[in-house]
Amino acid sequence: MEYTIGEVAERSNLSIHTLRYYEKEGLLPFVKRTASGIRKFDDADMEGLKMVECLKRTGMPLKDIKQFLDWCQAGDETLEQRRNLFYERRAVVLEQMAELQKTLDTINYKCWYYETAVREGSEEAPKNTLPSEMPEGIRASCECSIHD
Amino acid sequence: MEYTIGEVAERSNLSIHTLRYYEKEGLLPFVKRTASGIRKFDDADMEGLKMVECLKRTGMPLKDIKQFLDWCQAGDETLEQRRNLFYERRAVVLEQMAELQKTLDTINYKCWYYETAVREGSEEAPKNTLPSEMPEGIRASCECSIHD
DNA sequence: TTAATACCTAGAGGTAACTCCAGGTCAAGC
DNA sequence: GCTTGACCTGGAGTTACCTCTAGGTATTAA
Numbered sequence A, B: 001m002e003y004t005i006g007e008v009a010e011r012s013n014l015s016i017h018t019l020r021y022y023e024k025e026g027l028l029p030f031v032k033r034t035a036s037g038i039r040k041f042d043d044a045d046m047e048g049l050k051m052v053e054c055l056k057r058t059g060m061p062l063k064d065i066k067q068f069l070d071w072c073q074a075g076d077e078t079l080e081q082r083r084n085l086f087y088e089r090r091a092v093v094l095e096q097m098a099e100l101q102k103t104l105d106t107i108n109y110k111c112w113y114y115e116t117a118v119r120e121g122s123e124e125a126p127k128n129t130l131p132s133e134m135p136e137g138i139r140a141s142c143e144c145s146i147h148d
Numbered sequence C: 001t002t003a004a005t006a007c008c009t010a011g012a013g014g015t016a017a018c019t020c021c022a023g024g025t026c027a028a029g030c
Numbered sequence D: 001g002c003t004t005g006a007c008c009t010g011g012a013g014t015t016a017c018c019t020c021t022a023g024g025t026a027t028t029a030a
Helices: A005-012 A016-024 A043-057 A062-074 A076-120 A136-142 B005-012 B016-024 B043-057 B062-074 B076-120 B136-142
Strands: A039-042 B039-042
Touching (some): A005 A016, A005 A039, A005 A043, A039 A043, A043 A062, A076 B043, A076 B076, B005 B016, B005 B043, B039 B043, B043 B062, B076 B136
């Protein structure tokens, strides 16, 4: 299957501008053209784009993603570098997940805090609640004493 | 307890520049000064900073965080807005966690892919492996057929 | 055949969140 | 008193990642 840039934009939730920008930055190295210069994306390009988006979601800068794509083109000598890159990304993602869980705990505490405040009409109620009087899941997140 | 900006920078892993920038943007509204103009952070400022960082980790822009801080100063009329803000942040974080899990699945597949490729000296081996021959946790992530 | 729509390039502009610099002030130890 | 290191301000500069504009070409449907 082949796709125009507009179709790819729709499927990927990236703008046409962004796709052209990615190509210019070397993140879509295999996109072909018609005789008149119009881009033709094939399924391999779509897979490549998914990989770019995956790495981007791990917080990797575009220039490092390009580096990875260059390694892919360099052949088997770079297999270890590429493996190590994914080991690093895995460590980064696990760290992000742990951090996000802590963030969620704090947000959950705040949800309880403001639910109580709205119900009582003032912040005094949640502020004066002892940890032992809080609902089960909330107590732990309160231990770091966030109070505003 | 009171702290200089340098001490706060060390404890928070933010730079002195960033802390001054945050204050300028209204994210640290209560920091006091000595007679000669040097900032004195107290424990309440530290808690406020933690909240700013928590919201920032949910992907919230600094200007929206400032909006929240303005609501806090406005008093009890804004309790519902603040509660709703934390409901929204919770939804955002849950979405991020789901996305991050999918990203991790893909990364794990790639780790397996390159481990196999390094062991065999070429990408042909993992490329030609059927899902049924892959290790348990890897199979599912491969289903979306990422192959480069 | 013509109107509407989608595509093209080069390059300028924008935004968020810092980051740094010049030029100066302040505080603590010797 | 003097040096050293930490602090101050205003404002310019940087980075990453888009986002848009102008001016033009290509494709498609009526």
